[in-house]
Amino acid sequence: MTSTDQTRFPAGGVTAPPAGSRPTGRASSRRAETRRKWYEIVGLTTPALVVYVTFVLVPMGFAFYYSLFRWRGVGPPTEFVGFKNYVLAFQDPIFLDALRNNAIVVFGSLLVQGPLALGVALLLNRRFRGRGAFRLLAFVPYVLAEVTVGIMWKLILTGDGTADELLRALGLGGLVQAWLADLDVVIWTLLFVLTWKYVGFAIILLLAGLSNVPEELTEAAAIDGASWWQTQRHITLPLLGPTIRIWMFLSVIGSLQVFDVVWVTSVPAVRSLGASATMATYMVDNGFFARLWGYGNAVAVILFVISFVAALLFQRFLLRRDIEGAITRRAN
Amino acid sequence: MAMKRRAGAVLALLMTSALVAAGCSGGGDDDKAAPESELYKNPVTLTWWHNASQDGPGKTYWEKVAKDFSTAHPTVKIEIEAIETNQLQRTRLPAALLSNDPPDVFQAWGGGEMREQVEADYLKDITDQVKTEVADIGSAAEIWQVDGKQYGLPYRMGIEGVWYNKDMFAKAGISAPPTTFEELNAAVTKLKATNVIPIALGAGDKWPAAHWWYNFALRACSVDTLKKASTDRNFDDPCFVKAGQDLKTFIDTKPFQNNFIATPGQNDPTSANGLLANGKAAMELMGDWNRGTLDTVATDKAKLGKFLGWFPVPAISGSAGDPKAALGGGDGFACAKQAPAECVEFLKYLVSPEVQKGYAATGTGLPVAKGAADGVTDPALKSILTATSEATYVQLWLDTAYGSTVGSAMNDAIVAIFAGNGTPEKVVSAMKAAASK
Numbered sequence: 097m098t099s100t101d102q103t104r105f106p107a108g109g110v111t112a113p114p115a116g117s118r119p120t121g122r123a124s125s126r127r128a129e130t131r132r133k134w135y136e137i138v139g140l141t142t143p144a145l146v147v148y149v150t151f152v153l154v155p156m157g158f159a160f161y162y163s164l165f166r167w168r169g170v171g172p173p174t175e176f177v178g179f180k181n182y183v184l185a186f187q188d189p190i191f192l193d194a195l196r197n198n199a200i201v202v203f204g205s206l207l208v209q210g211p212l213a214l215g216v217a218l219l220l221n222r223r224f225r226g227r228g229a230f231r232l233l234a235f236v237p238y239v240l241a242e243v244t245v246g247i248m249w250k251l252i253l254t255g256d257g258t259a260d261e262l263l264r265a266l267g268l269g270g271l272v273q274a275w276l277a278d279l280d281v282v283i284w285t286l287l288f289v290l291t292w293k294y295v296g297f298a299i300i301l302l303l304a305g306l307s308n309v310p311e312e313l314t315e316a317a318a319i320d321g322a323s324w325w326q327t328q329r330h331i332t333l334p335l336l337g338p339t340i341r342i343w344m345f346l347s348v349i350g351s352l353q354v355f356d357v358v359w360v361t362s363v364p365a366v367r368s369l370g371a372s373a374t375m376a377t378y379m380v381d382n383g384f385f386a387r388l389w390g391y392g393n394a395v396a397v398i399l400f401v402i403s404f405v406a407a408l409l410f411q412r413f414l415l416r417r418d419i420e421g422a423i424t425r426r427a428n
Numbered sequence: 429m430a431m432k433r434r435a436g437a438v439l440a441l442l443m444t445s446a447l448v449a450a451g452c453s454g455g456g457d458d459d460k461a462a463p464e465s466e467l468y469k470n471p472v473t474l475t476w477w478h479n480a481s482q483d484g485p486g487k488t489y490w491e492k493v494a495k496d497f498s499t500a501h502p503t504v505k506i507e508i509e510a511i512e513t514n515q516l517q518r519t520r521l522p523a524a525l526l527s528n529d530p531p532d533v534f535q536a537w538g539g540g541e542m543r544e545q546v547e548a549d550y551l552k553d554i555t556d557q558v559k560t561e562v563a564d565i566g567s568a569a570e571i572w573q574v575d576g577k578q579y580g581l582p583y584r585m586g587i588e589g590v591w592y593n594k595d596m597f598a599k600a601g602i603s604a605p606p607t608t609f610e611e612l613n614a615a616v617t618k619l620k621a622t623n624v625i626p627i628a629l630g631a632g633d634k635w636p637a638a639h640w641w642y643n644f645a646l647r648a649c650s651v652d653t654l655k656k657a658s659t660d661r662n663f664d665d666p667c668f669v670k671a672g673q674d675l676k677t678f679i680d681t682k683p684f685q686n687n688f689i690a691t692p693g694q695n696d697p698t699s700a701n702g703l704l705a706n707g708k709a710a711m712e713l714m715g716d717w718n719r720g721t722l723d724t725v726a727t728d729k730a731k732l733g734k735f736l737g738w739f740p741v742p743a744i745s746g747s748a749g750d751p752k753a754a755l756g757g758g759d760g761f762a763c764a765k766q767a768p769a770e771c772v773e774f775l776k777y778l779v780s781p782e783v784q785k786g787y788a789a790t791g792t793g794l795p796v797a798k799g800a801a802d803g804v805t806d807p808a809l810k811s812i813l814t815a816t817s818e819a820t821y822v823q824l825w826l827d828t829a830y831g832s833t834v835g836s837a838m839n840d841a842i843v844a845i846f847a848g849n850g851t852p853e854k855v856v857s858a859m860k861a862a863a864s865k
Contacts, residue, residue, distance in 0.1 A: 166865070168833060169522045171548035184865065190840075254698055255687045277632075277690030279847065363632040363690045368840040369847055384518040386836035388865055 156400065163394035168387045181394035191395070193370030194378040197283050201374065202351040204287045205294070206344060212291070213298030214340075218328060220299070221306045231303065238296035246360025249289045250276065253361075276363055279371035286358055286372055293357060294350070298343050305339030306332065338418040345410045352403045355380075375399045472768045473505045475531040477521070478761070481510040485790040493786075497777055504770050517541075525550045525764075532767035533774060536580040536760045538571035539658070539824050540831025545762075551579040552763040557772045561779050565796045571824050572760050581779050584793035585758030586716025587816050588639065588741065591808065595735045596624055596710040605739035609678070612742045616683045619710050628709035629684040630693030630700035635827065637688075637846050638839040639713055639755070640678070641855070642826045643741045645671035647749040651821050658829045661863045663856050667748060672852025674744065676845060685709060689847050694721045701725050705732055713741070715757065716794045716812050723791075738808040740815045752820040757828055758796065830859070837862030 163181055165173035185191045220231055237245065252258045253275040260272045275285045309332055317327045355376035362372035368381065376399065383392020476494065480486035487510055494506040509531070511520055516535055524530045525545065536542055536551075545551050555578040562569045562578055565585075572580035592605065597615070600622045606612040616626040631637035646654070649667035656662055685691065685703060694701040694714075701718070703709035705726035712718070719736075726732040743751035761778060763771040777783060781799035788795040788803030794812060795803065801813055816822070827835025841858040844850025 168544065169526065170544045170550075171526075255690065274687050274690065277687045279849075363692075365632050365634050365637070365689050365843045365847070368634060369844060369849070381836075385832065386862070387518075387522075387832040391865065 159393045159396050159400075162390055163397050165390040167390035169389040173390060177390070181391045182398065184391065185395055185398060190368070190370040190373060191375075191378055194373040194375050197370075197372065198352055198354070198374050200283055201287060201290060201354055202348050205290065205347050205351050208287070208291050209295045209298050209347065210340070210344070213295050213302055213343075214336075216295075217299050217302035217306060218332070220303060231300075234299045235296040237293050238300070240293070242293070242356035243360050245289065245293050246357045249292075250361050253285060276361070276372075277366060279366065279369060282362065282366055282372045286361060289361055290351075290354065290357055294347070298347070301339055301343045302336065305336045309335045341414050341418060345407070345415060348406055348410070349403055352406060353399065375402075467769055467773065468501050468503045471503045471505070472770050473507060474533055474767070474771055474774060475507045475509065476774075477509050477511055477516060477524075477531040477534040479511060479513040479516050479535050479759070480792075481512045484792075486792040489787060489790045489792075493778065493783055497774055501770070501773075504774070506774070530764040530766075532764055532771045533761050534764070536572060536762035537757070537828050538580065538582070538760060539828040540835070541828065542572065542579060542762070543574050544831060546574040546577075546579055550765055552765050552767060552772070553577050553579060554581075554763065554772050554775065558776060561776055561797075564798055565779065566798075567822065568756075568758060568796055571758065572762070580760045580762035581775050582758040582760035582796045583778055583784065583787060584717075584760075585756065585796045585816075586794040586812055587754040587756035587819060587822060588643070588713065588715045589738050589754075589812065589815065590711050590713055590741060591704060591718055591722070592711045592737050592739065593704065593707065593709075593735045594737045596622070596707075597737075600624075600710075605737070606742045607739075608742050609744050613678075613681055613683075616681060625685040625703060625709035626711060627683045627685075628691075628700035628703035628712045629688040630691050631684075631688045631843060631846050632690050633693040634839045634843050635825075636693040636700060636714070638827065638842045639825070641671055641675050641838075641842040641845075642755050642823075643713070644674040644678075644744075645826065646741075646753055646755055646823055647671075647744040647747050647751070648674065650748045651750055651753060651823075653748075654821075654823050658824070661830060661834060663859050663863075668856045668859075669852045670747075672842075672845060672855050675842070676852060679846060689843075694718075695725065697725050697727075699725065707731075707735075716809065717792065719806055719809055720792050733806075736808050738811045750820055752818065754815065754819040754822055755825060756816070756819075756822045757825040759793070833865060834859050834862045837865075 162173055164176060164178060166175040166177045166180070167173035216234060220227060220234065240248075255274060255277070259275065263269060263271050273281045273285075276282055313331050313335075314327050317331055322330070353376055354374050358367075358372060358374050359377050359380070362377070367373045367377055373381070375395065379392050379395040379399065382388050382395060476490075478490055480490055490508065490510075494508055498504055498506055513535075517537070521530070521534060525548070530550065536545075542551070558578055558581060561581060565582065568582055568585040569578065571585075572578060572582060590605075596619065597605075600615070600618040602615045602618055606615050619626040629637060629640075645668060648670040649657075649665060653665045653667060657665075657668075685700075688700075691703075692699040696702060697706065700709070700712055701714075701721055702725040704712045705722045706728075722732060722736070723729055740754060761775055763775060779797055781797050784795040784797040784800035785803040787793070788800050791806070794809060794816075795801070804810055804813060823829070827839055829835075830838065837858045838855060841850055841855040844854065845852070
């Protein structure tokens with residue numbers, strides 16, 4: 097943030113100009129300008145705020161309200177049960193399975209997608225023939241619709257499907273698994289599909305970050321005799337820090353809320369046994385299919401709180417440096 | 429990773445509609461039923477939600493029916509919306525009913541869900557207007573009754589049984605369809621010897637697997653116990669545990685294909701349906717609609733028509749259940765409480781012999797009206813009609829009868845037995861826990 101930005105948009109609220117610092121005649125025009133700025137802010141943010149409040153905040157409030165009822169979606173909720181739905185959720189082994197699966201997806205995404213995307217991005221950042229085509233290929237899975245990806249992988253991974261045939265043709269028949277049916281395997285299968293789908297997003301983010309690394313620095317390093325590895329390790333990586341942290345944040349939040357790919361790819365029976373359930377699929381299975389609307393809302397609130405806490409922790413500890421001055425406080 | 433807000437958004441939308449409902453439920457529940465003489469006097473529009481959403485004879489037939497009714501009664505305009513079953517049953521209908529602006533005529537499956545809808549005062553009591561139709565339909569109409577009052581009428585009804593490949597049976601040396609489970613087990617052994625899958629099972633969709641347990645419960649429990657379970661949600665009788673034990677013994681004979689836990693039930697060539705239709709498996713337990721769904725996945729429809737046969741679920745010797753009882757279910761329609769009186773007339777028209785005959789001819793299911801039976805020509809479907817009329821008691825699918833909450837918990841616990849990590853006792857405890865959820 098430059099200093100002009102700070103005077104234009106003071107973060108801590110509009111403060112009156114210091115008294116006596118300017119001639120009085122100009123003070124009133126200054127006040128008029130401040131007022132005009134406020135009209136501008138109110139005028140420009142009101143539509144967004146109305147939409148946000150109506151479709152995000154109010155429904156969230158209602159979700160919490162309904163989560164306190166034993167309610168099956170027939171007639172208005174009348175049977176108040178307090179926090180019983182929350183207790184029931186944490187007592188349900190299938191919900192705990194869903195939590196565990198979400199944790200696997202969160203850490204699996206970070207540990208697999210991160211290094212993979214970084215490696216590919218560093219490669220794609222070098223000049224070579226067909227670089228554009230490779231960049232495009234890396235990004236294609238991310239552009240495909242979730243449902244398309246889910247159905248595609250479901251067909252590939254089905255028993256004696258393409259994946260099995262391919263492994264056998266390669267002489268790796270021993271590796272063939274019931275990819276979507278084996279209760280111990282299915283979550284890793286899903287992690288693979290999710291990685292395939294979303295690694296392109298990480299690659300593109302990192303490539304964008306790489307293009308911001310000033311060439312002068314790498315040139316200077318080269319003149320000083322640094323090897324390619326040393327340049328990446330000591331110049332590129334540190335400068336990529338903000339991009340990596342933002343990607344981690346998006347990845348964690350996305351992994352906690354993951355729904356469509358899992359819903360489409362996984363088999364209902366396997367999901368209901370907990371092997372491939374996530375918090376979001378558990379919410380839909382229970383809220384709509386078992387018609388436990390109050391309970392489903394409780395699960396939605398739990399999912400929200402977990403995501404919210406994760407977001408806050410990220411902001412507090414990892415993203416603090418990157419967004420300092422922008423939303424946290426004014427830089428001195 | 430992109431944010432996945434869609435599920436949240438759907439829920440949020442429902443919450444908002446629920447809010448509207450909560451605000452409006454105070455008034456507007458006057459019964460607008462016009463006296464008989466005022467029928468067809470004023471122009472009315474009936475909105476009709478049904479589940480024949482896929483393009484095909486079923487959907488086209490309902491369009492024709494609506495058009496014919498409007499032609500006969502020019503004051504009535506019918507607006508159709510065809511919605512996929514799960515969407516219709518799980519989200520669209522509950523939300524529309526809550527919002528106090530429901531469709532006039534809509535799909536009704538009877539059982540526990542209908543009981544809840546009646547308790548919330550959503551449905552029109554049509555008992556007095558449809559006496560003739562109910563008498564014609566017979567005992568099947570009871571599924572659309574709550575405490576002796578009629579709230580809907582079925583247009584399709586059938587019992588469940590085993591669909592089988594006659595050629596495979598002949599090749600394996602099985603002379604007659606099994607009538608007891610001992611005979612079924614023997615048939616499974618013989619079929620295995622000829623290297624075919626004895627029974628195809630779509631456990632991936634849960635309910636096709638759960639239906640095996642339902643049938644064991646039907647054989648283990650007395651009719652009285654079953655009736656009591658539907659009305660009181662009381663599952664204390666030891667016969668419900670026995671059902672699970674019998675099922676476990678049956679699964680241990682390995683009658684199903686490999687990986688059945690991931691196999692879908694119907695609508696795709698890799699499904700259990702596809703295994704039977706394309707000559708890979710010898711049997712499949714399924715309802716009367718299977719004739720049509722087998723056709724859609726068969727590569728050689730003529731061949732399928734030749735080898736396909738049907739027999740009732742075998743009896744278990746020495747058990748408390750009635751060997752002539754059968755599991756079944758159907759599709760029906762109900763009128764919303766505030767729907768105009770013409771709605772009931774339309775319901776009556778839907779189950780009239782004329783419309784029912786045409787429905788039978790579409791081949792999408794078995795008709796309920798007595799006069800329509802001769803519209804059925806397929807031999808397998810004819811054997812179902814005979815078995816239905818010979819059944820001493822037709823128990824509605826247990827998940828429908830007990831309502832979605834108990835039904836869903838029950839199905840999940842049964843699937844766990846199939847997956848090898850459930851127990852017969854856990855099915856019953858899951859049902860009891862869900863009943864109080």
